Amino acid sequence: MREVITINNLSYTYPDGTRALENINMKVYEGEKIGIAGPNGAGKTTLLLHFNGILNGSKGEVKIFGKKIKDKKREEIIKDVGVVFQDPDDQLFMPTVFDDVAFGPINLGLNKKEVRERVKEALSKLGLSGYEERCSHHLSFGEKKRVSLATVISMKSRILVLDEPTANLDPGSRMELIKVIKSLNKEEKVTIIIATHDVNALPELVDRIYVLKKTIIGEGTPYQVFSNFDLLNKANLDVPEIFKLFKILRCFGYNCEKLPLSMQEAVEQLTKTIRTRGGHIHLHIHEHTHTIGTKLKIYEHHE
Ligand SMILES: Nc1ncnc2c1ncn2[C@@H]1O[C@H](COP(=O)(O)OP(=O)(O)OP(=O)(O)O)[C@@H](O)[C@H]1O
Numbered sequence: 215m216r217e218v219i220t221i222n223n224l225s226y227t228y229p230d231g232t233r234a235l236e237n238i239n240m241k242v243y244e245g246e247k248i249g250i251a252g253p254n255g256a257g258k259t260t261l262l263l264h265f266n267g268i269l270n271g272s273k274g275e276v277k278i279f280g281k282k283i284k285d286k287k288r289e290e291i292i293k294d295v296g297v298v299f300q301d302p303d304d305q306l307f308m309p310t311v312f313d314d315v316a317f318g319p320i321n322l323g324l325n326k327k328e329v330r331e332r333v334k335e336a337l338s339k340l341g342l343s344g345y346e347e348r349c350s351h352h353l354s355f356g357e358k359k360r361v362s363l364a365t366v367i368s369m370k371s372r373i374l375v376l377d378e379p380t381a382n383l384d385p386g387s388r389m390e391l392i393k394v395i396k397s398l399n400k401e402e403k404v405t406i407i408i409a410t411h412d413v414n415a416l417p418e419l420v421d422r423i424y425v426l427k428k429t430i431i432g433e434g435t436p437y438q439v440f441s442n443f444d445l446l447n448k449a450n451l452d453v454p455e456i457f458k459l460f461k462i463l464r465c466f467g468y469n470c471e472k473l474p475l476s477m478q479e480a481v482e483q484l485t486k487t488i489r490t491r492g493g494h495i496h497l498h499i500h501e502h503t504h505t506i507g508t509k510l511k512i513y514e515h516h517e
């Protein structure tokens with residue numbers, strides 16, 4: 215599979231001397247969905263800003279489609295990589311939503327008709343049809359987040375980088391956004407990189423997770439990462455709610471080989487159990503249930 219992003223020994227220090235990234239090594243392959251997880255201040259945003267050359271690494275190299283980003287022209291980078299910033303106010307700067315979403319396509323040199331089509335399509339995908347003439351800066355935070363994604367979708371970049379895309383969205387908008395991201399990956403083969411604290415969204419959104427704390431402290435599938443409690447503790451990460459629930463059910467005697475991480479996996483797991491156990495699920499309280507419960511670090515703070 216083709217490498218779309220390659221990062222070798224990347225370290226970055228901000229001008230004030232803050233060392234934000236240390237010796238990062240990463241490879242992202244075409245069509246993958248990658249999560250970047252880690253505590254506040256771990257360097258997630260700093261890392262993402264290297265993917266389209268906004269920040270230039272003080273040490274090490276970043277390659278996009280095998281070519282050093284330092285050797286790529288600005289237009290080439292913008293075509294390859296779209297970045298949705300953590301703060302939508304960093305993304306939106308034109309008078310209207312239309313102008314903001316049209317900005318990228320205009321810069322790609324598309325004609326007026328193509329630009330209008332790109333804007334229409336991007337806004338419609340995010341449930342923002344009719345927002346064209348609204349002033350971006352008067353929108354609510356959640357609306358701004360969706361417009362920010364529209365400004366990048368309209369560029370049709372091969373790689374989409376999202377910094378905390380689901381933060382502060384209402385549950386409906388969050389679900390819609392997850393659907394849009396998944397469909398961009400599935401239907402249009404866009405490679406996705408997401409930095410997020412939304413552990414409930416990670417299992418269904420990504421194939422692999424890099425755990426970052428200034429440097430990469432762990433890497434694996436969502437299942438590998440969420441089963442590694444040492445790693446989760448180091449990174450201040452929690453596990454998905456569904457995983458906790460099934461861990462509790464396991465303490466009550468529910469026998470499942472692999473704890474589900476998403477609602478879909480939970481339904482599959484339950485269906486399998488019902489089929490193989492003649493339609494019954496047996497739960498029981500035994501002497502050790504509570505002790506086991508208190509020993510489960512993952513829900514200690516819920517007790
Ligand atoms: N412009 C800057 N100048 C100096 N230090 C900075 C700057 N931006 C970020 N930092 C510092 O770099 C480190 C990494 O910050 P970064 O924003 O990349 O973290 P993050 O993982 O995205 O955090 P969060 O989860 O809060 O978004 C932090 O210690 C932060 O204080």
Ligand SMILES: [Mg+2]
Nearest residue numbers: 258259300377
């Ligand atoms: Mg950040």
